[in-house]
Amino acid sequence: xxxxxxxxxxxxxxxxxxxxxxxxxxxxxxxxxxxxxxxxxxxxxxxxxxxxxxxxxxxxxxxxxxxxxxxxxxxxxxxxxxxxxxxxxxxxxxxxxxxxxxxxxxxxxxxxxxxxxxxxxxxxxxxxxxxxxxxxxxxxxxxxxxxxxxxxxxxxxxxxxxxxxxxxxxxxxxxxxxxxxxxxxxxxxxxxxxxxxxxxxxxxxxxxxxxxxxxxxxxxxxxxxxxxxxx
Ligand code: CA
Numbered sequence: 262x263x264x265x266x267x268x269x270x271x272x273x274x275x276x277x278x279x280x281x282x283x284x285x286x287x288x289x290x291x292x293x294x295x296x297x298x299x300x301x302x303x304x305x306x307x308x309x310x311x312x313x314x315x316x317x318x319x320x321x322x323x324x325x326x327x328x329x330x331x332x333x334x335x336x337x338x339x340x341x342x343x344x345x346x347x348x349x350x351x352x353x354x355x356x357x358x359x360x361x362x363x364x365x366x367x368x369x370x371x372x373x374x375x376x377x378x379x380x381x382x383x384x385x386x387x388x389x390x391x392x393x394x395x396x397x398x399x400x401x402x403x404x405x406x407x408x409x410x411x412x413x414x415x416x417x418x419x420x421x422x423x424x425x426x427x428x429x430x431x432x433x434x435x436x437x438x439x440x441x442x443x444x445x446x447x448x449x450x451x452x453x454x455x456x457x458x459x460x461x462x463x464x465x466x467x468x469x470x471x472x473x474x475x476x477x478x479x480x481x482x483x484x485x486x487x488x489x490x491x492x
Contacts, residue, residue, distance in 0.1 A: 263289040264379055265307055269299035269322065270314040270341065279312070282368055283375070296320025303329045303336070310378055314341045315353065323356045330357035330420065335408040337378040337421050341366070354461040355468070359422035360448070377449035378422070398431040399492025401479070410470065412479065417469045422447070426462050427470075430480060430490035439487040463488055 266288050270276050273294060280290045291308070293299035296317040303311055303325065315322040326338050340353045340361035350361055360374050396403040402411040408424040410417050419427065425447050430438060440456040448458065463482075467474040481489045 263287060264309040265289045265291065266310045266312060266375070267291050267293065267299075267302055267308045268312045269293045269296075269303070269317065269325070270312070271295060271316075271318055272314075279368075279371070282372070286372065288375075294318075296322070296325050300325050300328065303334060304332065306334075306336075308336050310375060311336050311338045312341060312375075313338050313358075316343065323352050326353070326358060327356035330418070333418060335418070335421055339371075339374055339378060351461065354465050357420045357465075359420050360458065373450075380449055396428065396431070398434055398490070401431060401492050403428055403431065412470050413472075419466070419469065423462055423466050423469070426459075427466055427480070427490075430488060431492065434490045434492055437483045437486045437489045443488070459488075 266283055268276050268279060268283075268290060270279075270292075271294050276292050276294070280292065283290050291302065293302050296319040299313070299317065299322075300320065302308070303313075313322040313326060317325070322340060326340075329336075329338075337359040338357065340350070340358045341364055342350055342353065342361050343364050353361060359378055362371050362374060396405065400413060403424070404410070405424070405428070408419050408421050410419060410424070410427060426443065429443065429447050440459040443459045444450045444455055448455070463480055464474070466480055467477050470479055471477045479491060481491055483489055
């Protein structure tokens, strides 16, 4: 049961190096070298992870990801961005990215991100009502099978990472959870150097869920402390 990874990247040398490395770790790897082929392949439900370059011939990775998410594709997406593309990182998260690495990247770091994205979230014992894949927290219902959430009667589709983040916060409802804890528990990172990632995902959750993202009522900020879910 090899996990399948799709690499969408026009630099073929990078594709081959990365592909060899991933295969040596036991993953099955497929490639697309332009945006058009990438979109066709992403739309097939056979991949467990997509590594997606931002700058592609025939369509940007960001547009491609946004379109796939609109079509209901929830496969985790790891973006490859070039140095200094800060704006594109933000756009990438809005488009539904789960994580990113900046080129040129360290292969070990990339492998760690890949493993973290593929790792299933641990099952937890907690007091939430659970029936099948549905979790209920007050007015919020999380559907784990579809990465969907219903809040105040509105259904929203989340990326798998957004879903795991919301679920972790909801499972700790009323408790302030630090960015470091979220990175460790939701992303599987052990160092605290990626706390902006947490902020970006919280911002994206708020955009999708909150009627007034700047005045959140569901995922609250405790300044200097972290985030708190309030159903
Ligand atoms: Ca490129």
